[in-house]
Amino acid sequence: MSRPTHGLRDWLLQRLTAIYLALFLGYLLLHFLIQPQHSFQEWHDWMTHPAMIIATALFILAVLVHGWVGMRDVVLDYVQSVRLRITILSLIALTLIGCGIWALRLLVQVSG
Amino acid sequence: MTTQRSAPVYLNLLRIRFPVGAVTSIAHRISGVLLFLSLPFLIYLLELSLRGPDSFKQVLAIVQNGWFVAGFTLIIWSLLHHLLSGIRFLLIDIEQGVALQQARRSAWLVNILAPVLTLACSWWIL
Numbered sequence: 001m002s003r004p005t006h007g008l009r010d011w012l013l014q015r016l017t018a019i020y021l022a023l024f025l026g027y028l029l030l031h032f033l034i035q036p037q038h039s040f041q042e043w044h045d046w047m048t049h050p051a052m053i054i055a056t057a058l059f060i061l062a063v064l065v066h067g068w069v070g071m072r073d074v075v076l077d078y079v080q081s082v083r084l085r086i087t088i089l090s091l092i093a094l095t096l097i098g099c100g101i102w103a104l105r106l107l108v109q110v111s112g
Numbered sequence: 113m114t115t116q117r118s119a120p121v122y123l124n125l126l127r128i129r130f131p132v133g134a135v136t137s138i139a140h141r142i143s144g145v146l147l148f149l150s151l152p153f154l155i156y157l158l159e160l161s162l163r164g165p166d167s168f169k170q171v172l173a174i175v176q177n178g179w180f181v182a183g184f185t186l187i188i189w190s191l192l193h194h195l196l197s198g199i200r201f202l203l204i205d206i207e208q209g210v211a212l213q214q215a216r217r218s219a220w221l222v223n224i225l226a227p228v229l230t231l232a233c234s235w236w237i238l
Contacts, residue, residue: 015202015205018198018202019202022195022198022199022202025191025195039165040161040164040165040168040169041165043161043162043168044162044168047162048162063151067147067148067151070144070148071144071145071148074141074144074145092148095148095151095152096151098152099151099152099155102152102155102159103155103158106155106158106159106162110162
């Protein structure tokens, strides 16, 4: 089975998602430094603001892409057996998809 | 064609001395894998924190639990190291700080800053 490789596309995806992840994390850190949230209401209102829901959904999608490219690179570098590679990559993909559905569903639930 | 190995094979890890940039790089990988592994746990905490005032307090209790501090500190270090070394790699990609001396200096900076900020964060949370 031959499959075209998408090295350059993945390289670029990894960097574009990295920039978004870094910006979002920087915003989170800054926000918590300026106003630490001690009550549920403050935290809930901030997290369920429509802009924050959209930004967090994008963050989750970026984590999925970034995590997949990164974990795949690590597995391809250190796991030589094809069978083991396929097994581990499948587990990683399932974990990421599961986490993605879980987190996005959570966002939909709290926003509605 | 004869296959000839010209590169020396020497894999005694205790005797290989890693340049500082290699430490930053491998730690970027290790922290990335740790972050991947902690994903389900982090989503669980997020879910719990948004469920209601009582479970929000439960999250604070979990995060501040003495037994849990070590694990959580490791996650914070992973996040900070991955973020800082990631920024360093992105800067090197756009040809900032590529010169050996600068690259070594920024690698040291990342390797030291990540644990220092981790301690500061842990202190602040607890």
